Amino acid sequence: MRQLLAIAWKDTYLRFSDRTQLIIMLATPLLLSTIIGMAFGGSSGGQITFSDIPLAIVNLDTGNDVTNLGDSFTAIFLPDDSVPTATNTAQCNAANSSGGQTLDDLFTTTRITDVEVARAGVEDGTYVAAIIIPADFTSKMSPNITPESATIEGAQIEVYANDGSPISASIVRSVATSIVDQFTIGNVTVAVTIGELINNAQSGNLQVIPALQNGDALDFTCAFVATDGNITVNQQPLDASQEQSNFVQILIFIGSAQAAYFALFTAQFGILSLFDEKETGTLQRMMVTPTSRTTIILGKMVGVLLSVILQLVLLLGSFTLIASLVDGQAMFIWGNNLLLLVILVLLTVLSISGVSIILVGLANSPEQVRVIGPLVNIGLGAMAGAFGFQLPEIISQFSPLYWSVNGFQSLAGGDNDIGLNLVILLLLGLATAMIGLWMVNRKVEV
C-alpha cells in the first residue's frame, strides 16, 4: 500500500510541478471558458431574465360531457385560443396576482396535435420542452362524488424536456406542476362543497349557504385561480439558477465541458506515462524492487485519478471564483448539493480515466495514442458541447462527458435529479477501467 501511494504521489507531484502540463490542465480551460463566457454572456453581472421559452403543448384530452380540462390547461399557455376557460376571474386576479412576468411573456407556446412531432421538436432543439396532456386528463381530474365520499383519482401530464436547456426545462416543469396542483385543489374544493350539499339535502337538513343569503351567485372560479392565464413567474418555486447572470450560465456550461474535456488529456497522458517510464527505464527499476506488478500499475492509475480529481476540483473552484468576481458577489455556482457534486466529480473522473485507459489499451503503440487520442478527445468534447455548440442529443449521449456536463448543469440549476447520469458514469467508468486495465497490463511486459 505504501508503495502504491508513493507511486501515485510521485506521479501527481511530477504532473503538477510541470509548467507545461499546468498550462494544459488548468490555464487553458480557465481562459477559454472565461473568454467564451464573456463573449456570449457579457460581463455586466446583471440578472438573467427568462422570456419567450419555446414550448410545445399537445392536448390529447377527450374531456367529458361537461368540460375539457385539457383545453383549460392549454388556454393558460395560449390565452387567445378559443377554448372555454374559467369566467369571472377578475376579482380572483386582483386578490392573487402579485405582478411580475406573465406566462405569456415567459413562454412562446405552439399548439401541436401530434405527440411525435412535439417530441422531435424538443429533440432537435426547436422547443425547450413539450407538455403532453393525456387523453384521460379530464376524467382522472374530475371529482368522483358519492353520498359517502368525494375523491379525485389524479392525472399525470408529461413534460418532455430537452436536457440541453435544463434551467428553462425546469421552469416549464415547475409551472406545469403548479397548474396541475391548482386543478386538483380546485376540483377537491368543488367536490367537497357539492358532497356537503348532497349530504345536507339527503338528511333534510339543507341550509342556505351564507353566500347565497347575501344574494351572490355560487362561484368556484377562484379555486382555479392559477389556471386563468395570470400565473406569474415569481410565484413558482424556480431554481436558484434564475438568479445567475448570462455569463455565469454560460460559464457553467462551457466551464464544466472544458474541465471534463481537458481532464481527458490529463488522464490519457497519465496512463501513457506508464510507457514513458518503460522507455526511460524507471518502470523496470520499480519492477526490480520488492513491489508487485499489480501494485505498480494500480499506483500509476491512482496517480491518474488523483491528478484528474485535483484538476477538476481546481477548475470548478476557479470557475466559481471567476463567476463571483465578474458578477461582483460571492457565489457558489455548482448548486447546493455538495454531496452529489462530490459524487459527480468522482464518477466523472472514473469514467474519463476509464475511457483513456481503454484507448491506451486498444492502441498498438504509445505513438498511436498520441496521434489518435487527441482526435478521440475532441470528438468526445464536441459531443458534450465543450466547443460552444451542441450536437444532436442522440449522438451526444455516447460521450461520458455529456453525462458529466449534463450533471454539472443540472446541479448548478438546482436540479438534483442526476441519478441516471451517475449510474451511467459509474457503469461506463467501471467497465472501461477494468477492461482497459487488463489490456494495459498485457502491454507492460518489459
Add this chain to the structure above:
Amino acid sequence: MTVMVEVSGLTKTYKRSDGTAIEAVKGVNFSIAKGEIFSLLGPNGAGKTTTISMISGLVAPTAGDATIGGHSIKQAPIEAKRLMGYIPQEIALYERLSARQNLQFFGQMYSLSGKELGKRIDDVLEFVDLADRQKDPINTFSGGMKRRVNIAVGLLHRPQLVYMDEPTVGIDPQNRRRILDMVFELRDKYEMTVLYTTHLMEEAQELSDRVGIIDHGEIIAMGTQGELTQQVGEEDRLLFAINQPTLDETLLRKIENEVETVTRAFCDEATGDKSSANVTVFAKRGRRAMPQIIRVLNDADIDIGSVEVHEPDLEAVFLHLTGRALRDN
C-alpha cells in the same frame, strides 16, 4: 563458500512477428559466491542484459530458474528482490526530481521510510560523492553525476547482491575510474556480491574475481582470469595491421608452417575504408616470432602498417573461442 546466486538452465525465447522463435539466452548455468565480483563479458547482443533481466525478475524466463540467497526468482520473487539492488545500463531516474527526491521515491519502493530512509539517503549520497548536489534536479547533472545517482539508487537499501549492467557506458575516464573504485569498495567494505556485465575486456579483467564469457546467448567459458587464459595456453597474440583488404590464405598457412612457435594465424575482415585488415597470429613466444613473420610478409610484398604484441588476456580467450575479436562486435 556460501552461494549467493545460482543460475540453472536459464533460457529466454522470443517470438518474432513472422512466428519464428529466437533464442536470446540458451540454458545458461553459473553460480556466484557471496562477496564475489562476477562479470558477464560479451559483445553487444550476446545476451548479457537478457540474462541479468531474468535473474532480477524483470523478464520471465522461458525455462530454468535462478535463486538469490536461496529464494527462487520464479517462486518467491519479492523475497529474492529484497536482497538485490539493480543498477541499469541507462539512467533510470526522474529528470525533474532532485537527486534526493529520486532516492526518497525508490527508498519508499523498498519499504524504507522516516529517519531510516533519511539516513540511508545521506549515506549513499556520501558514497557517490554527491551530497552537495542532492537538492538539484537530475536534469542539471552531467552524465557522470547521473550515473553516480543511478548507482546510489541501487545501493539505497543495502542489498546483499548488486547487479550492474554496463554502468560505465558513455562516461568520461575520470567518472569511469570512480565507478570501478566504488565496485571494489562495495565488495571490500560492504561485503556485497556484485554481478557486473560489460563488453569491455579491461573492466572485466580489472574488476572480476571470476568471469563468464557469453556469446550468442551461451556461456562459452567461465573461471578466473588465470583459468581462462590457460585455455589459450601461454600464447602471445600478435596483431599486424596490413594496408590491403585481406591476406591470401596460402600466406597465412605459410606463416603457420614456417614460423616455429606460431600455432594459428588468421585475417580479420577489412575494416574502415576496406583498404586495410588485421592479421592475428598466436605464437608461444610472440616477440621472438615477430621478425620471422614480418620477413614472410615482406617477401610477399605486404605493406605492414603497425605491429602489436599482446600477452594472454580475455580478449585472446574470446578470440580463441569464437574466432572474432570482442571489439569488432
